[in-house]
Amino acid sequence: DAGVTQSPTHLIKTRGQQVTLRCSPISGHKSVSWYQQVLGQGPQFIFQYYEKEERGRGNFPDRFSARQFPNYSSELNVNALLLGDSALYLCASSFPRTGGKETQYFGPGTRLLVL
Amino acid sequence: AQSVTQLGSHVSVSEGALVLLRCNYSSSVPPYLFWYVQYPNQGLQLLLKYTTGATLVKGINGFEAEFKKSETSFHLTKPSAHMSDAAEYFCAVSPPQGAQKLVFGQGTRLTINP
Numbered sequence: 001d002a003g004v005t006q007s008p009t010h011l012i013k014t015r016g017q018q019v020t021l022r023c024s025p026i027s028g029h030k031s032v033s034w035y036q037q038v039l040g041q042g043p044q045f046i047f048q049y050y051e052k053e054e055r056g057r058g059n060f061p062d063r064f065s066a067r068q069f070p071n072y073s074s075e076l077n078v079n080a081l082l083l084g085d086s087a088l089y090l091c092a093s094s095f096p097r098t099g100g101k102e103t104q105y106f107g108p109g110t111r112l113l114v115l
Numbered sequence: 116a117q118s119v120t121q122l123g124s125h126v127s128v129s130e131g132a133l134v135l136l137r138c139n140y141s142s143s144v145p146p147y148l149f150w151y152v153q154y155p156n157q158g159l160q161l162l163l164k165y166t167t168g169a170t171l172v173k174g175i176n177g178f179e180a181e182f183k184k185s186e187t188s189f190h191l192t193k194p195s196a197h198m199s200d201a202a203e204y205f206c207a208v209s210p211p212q213g214a215q216k217l218v219f220g221q222g223t224r225l226t227i228n229p
Contacts, residue, residue, distance in 0.1 A: 004158075033215060042119075042205050042219030043159070056216050090158055094215060101147055101166045101209075104217060106158035 002027070004093050004107035012113045013081050021076045021110045025093030031055075032074040033104060034066055037088040049074055078112075086114045117142045117208050121220035129228045134178075134193040136223045138206030141187065146208040148189040149217065150180055153203040162204075165189065176200070201227045 005024045013019050025032050031050040035043035048056040049068035068074045072093075078085055088111050092104035122137040140146060147166045151159040163174025170182040180191045189206060203224050207217040 031215060033217075035217070040222075042207075042222050043217070045216045045218070048215050058216070092159075092217075101211065102215070103149075103161055103164060104215060106151075106160070108156075108158045 004091055004105055006089075006091050006107040006110050008110060009108065010111045010113075012115065014115050015081055015083060017081050017114075018077065018079045019081060019112060021078075021089050021091075021112075023074045023076070023091030023093075023107060025072050025074075025091075026105055029093035029095050029105075030072055031094045032068055032072065033092045033094075034074070034076050035090040035092065035106075036060070037090055037109070038084075039087070043090055046076070081114045083114050086112060088112075117146060117210065117218045119206050119208055119218055119220035121204075121206055121223050123223055124221060125224045125226065127226040127228060128196050130198055131195050134191070134196045134200065134225065136191040136204050136206075136225065138180075138189045138191065138220060139187055140189065140206075140208045142208060142210075144211060145184070146210060148180075148182060149207040149209065150174065150178070150189075150191050151205045151207060151219075153205065153222075155202075159205065162191070196225075196227050198227050198229065201225055 033048040034046040037043040045058040047066045052068045063079045088109040090109045091107045094102045118141045149164045150162040165182045173179045206220045
């Protein structure tokens with residue numbers, strides 16, 4: 001079975017631009033979460049979506065938004081990019097709706113560089 | 116609020132030696148606990164997790180961790196290090212209810228010396 005897939009793998013943008021990152025969960029998984037991993041740090045939670053609804057949001061500005069589609073894939077959008085948005089963006093999928101017990105399976109990430 | 120502290124951003128051991136990576140957490144309620152490994156230019160792979168039950172948890176690749184509530188710790192160990200264990204290791208906690216939000220530590224880079 002395919003794991004979590006993300007696209008693109010790498011991306012270069014300039015300050016002020018907008019970016020859209022995509023994620024396809026493992027087949028049968030209904031929950032998708034997004035994390036930002038700045039170089040040298042642990043991942044930080046951005047969003048969780050389940051059944052197309054936002055179930056959790058981390059401490060990120062409104063420039064960050066996301067959505068989940070009927071097929072459970074997801075997009076993360078970042079507007080008005082800043083240099084500090086340069087990071088590895090990780091998507092994780094899991095089966096249940098809420099609760100931290102279930103394993104989150106991570107994709108390989110999208111590496112975003114903002115110049 | 117939950118938080119995770121990993122003691123030692125870099126750990127270096129010899130091949131065949133004991134691996135010990137330390138993790139302490141802070142949480143108002145008993146959390147779920149995880150260890151993930153990240154190889155260069157890759158995503159995160161789950162090594163093991165503790166939710167309930169037995170406090171000694173065995174994971175993949177010979178790793179294990181013990182949940183010690185009194186010490187709020189969840190240290191990761193492996194009896195004998197292998198060159199392929201060289202990677203970044205992250206300890207994480209998750210609340211038992213609400214959003215599936217993993218809170219990660221800063222990570223520990225493990226280097227294996229031949």
